[in-house]
Amino acid sequence: MSGHQHSRDLYTVERMREIDRAALAALDISGVELMRRAARAALDSLRRHWPQLRRICIHCGPGNNGGDGFLLGVLAREAGFHVELVALTPVSRGDAVAARAAWEEGGGQVLPWAAHGSLPEAELHVDALYGIGLDREPEPAAASLIERINASGAPVLALDVPSGLNADSGQCPGVAVRAEVTVSFIAHKRGLHTGRAADHVGALELATLGMPATAYAHVLPDARLLSAENLPPRARYANKGNHGHVLVIGGDHGMAGAVQLxxxxxxxxxxxxVSVATRAAHVFALNAARPELMAHGVDGPQALQPMLERADVLALGPGLGRSAWGHALWLTALDSGRPLVLDADGLNLLASEPRPFSGPTVLTPHPGEAGRLLGVSTAEVERDRFAAARELARRHAAVVVLKGAGSLIADPDGRLDVCSWGNPGMASGGMGDLLxxxxxALLAQGCDAWQAACIGAGLHARAGDRAAQAGERGLLASDLLAPLRALGNGLSSGGPGA
Known part of the structure; x- marks a missing residue:
């Protein structure tokens, strides 16, 4: 990631175009010169990541992204690389016409792409087929070329956006390039940080191309990347009562692990x-496994009521189930008006029985739960995760953490942050219970709902990345507990034991 002052800002395609126009005006340069800057940045990235490679193949589309590719070809050839260039179409358009001419005037050949042809031999493929504007499935000829690139076995450098990936949503309507590195130009596109982008972007770099601050001044970002935050040191004169009392409610028959986690x-x-209100049958096992948890068997609302009165914050839903027992506890907990984190079956009950919240509330749905809350399919949520998260936050007047690759945190006013950490090893049971x-806990320690959701999502994902250093496959939710403690204290390593 760049240290540029806008390196955490995420923009829609529409707002990126505004920045591009402002940049050209502020710098008083042509579109071709901006392409040259992009080509230089791409060559720098190529050299950093693959210093030994000398034989590259650049795949150019008809528009400005292809123009970046043509000019990269010019610079790479001048730098001594053996360059092959494959063009998707026989002609280019706009400023890319001049870029293509620069390649050809220097003696460069353009190899036309035939849908059933083969790729030139190369140590690296460069994707310059589509830019930020693609919001549809690639056309058949482009799709066949993308499939060949992906199957080549050689690494891929994508210019600005991996072709086939929607730069607004992070989804792929059809086939999309799987890049090892993506160098994104001028500013971050929001879709490169969530959803299916995780499988296509690879290592993501930002090259601002020397843009002046005035280019960004009048264009508001749509979202921001989370920053890594830790909690401040505790006061030396502190006791357990200073740091809040969390009541976890859930754990129907067979689901004691959820409330324990x-x-x-x-x-x-x-x-x-931390107290736990659960089925009486689970209390002995919870006390034996974790005596620090104050586990209580509750058979209904009457037994839960005194626990609610002592609690500062509720964690409602882990293992709750949707039986009469879980439903009764859910209603009683919501009626208490306590600050609340609602997850799992707590969300499924909300989907079937919508209710307003009277205190600070954070909802933590995965896409399936989000779809049930919105009355749409999971696929529809994934098609536009940004819109789904914002609508959930607006509809329920709550802060929402929409989980998944590139989790989104949204508030009722439309503010949205994106979590750039996390890994596929975290796709296992119990991870949501940890979150x-x-x-x-952060709500109980004095954070407001937005702060608790943002810091919490960040700590959870970063702990997952620490724990995955020993391998993603087989990662357990409990493996995150030691690095979670370390990260919350600003320490550099997780240490042994949880």
Whole structure:
């Protein structure tokens, strides 16, 4: 990531075009000169990542992204690379016409792409087929070329956006390039940080191309990347009562693990006290496994009521189920008006029985739960995760963490942050229970709902990345507890044990 002052800002395609226009005016340069800057940045990236490679193949589309590719070809050839250039179409358009001419005037050949042809031999492929504007499935000829690039076995450098990936949503209507590195120009596109982008972008770099601050001044970002945050040091004169009391409610028959994980995460994230309201059959096992958790068997609302009165924050939903027992506890907890993190079956009950919230609330749905809350399919949520997260936050007047690759945090006013950490090893049971406990603990320690959701999502994902250093496959939710504690204290390593 760049250290540029706008390196955390994320823009839609429409707003990127505004920045491009402002940049050309502020710098008083042509579109071709801006392409040259992009080509130089791409060559710099290529040299950094693959210093030994000398034989490259650049794949150019008809528009400005292809123009970047043609000028990269010119610079790479001048630098001594053996360059092959494949063009998707016989002619280019706009400023790319001049870029193509510069390649040809220097003696460069353009190899036309035939849908059933083969690729030139290359140590590296460069994707310059489509730019930021593609919002449809690639055309058949382009799709066949993308498939060949992906199957080549050689690494791929994508210019600005991996072709086939929607730069607004992070989704792929059809086939898309799988890049090892993407160098994105001028500013970050929001779709490169969430959804299916995780499988296509690879290592993401930002090259601002020397843009002046005035180019960004009148264009508001649509979202921002989360920054890594830790909690401030505790006062030396502190006791457990200063750091909040979290009550975890859930754990129907067979689901005691969910409340244990949520409770342990709340403790490791710094809550002073954590109680668990669960089925009586689970109490002995919870006390034996984690005596720090104050586990209580509750058979209904009457038994839950005194626990609600002592709690500062509720973590409602892990393992709750949708039986009469879970539904009764859910209603009683919501009626208490306590600050609340709602997850799992707590969200599924909300989908079937919508209710307003009277206190600070954070909802933590995965895409399936988000779809049930919105009355749409999971696929529809994934088609525009940004719109889904914002609509959920608006509809429920709550902060929402839409989980998944590139989790989104949205508030009712439309503010949205994107979590750039996390890994596929975290796609396993219990990870959501941890997130619920972490956010509840942060609420209990004085964070507002937005701060708790943002810091909590970041700590959870970063702990997952720390734990995955030993390998993603087989990662357990409990593996995150030690690095979670370390990260919450600003320490550099997780240490042994949880």
């Amino acid at each position: 949520a409770g342990m995460a709340a403790l490791r994230a710094g809550a002073g006290l 619920t406990g972490i956010i509840a």
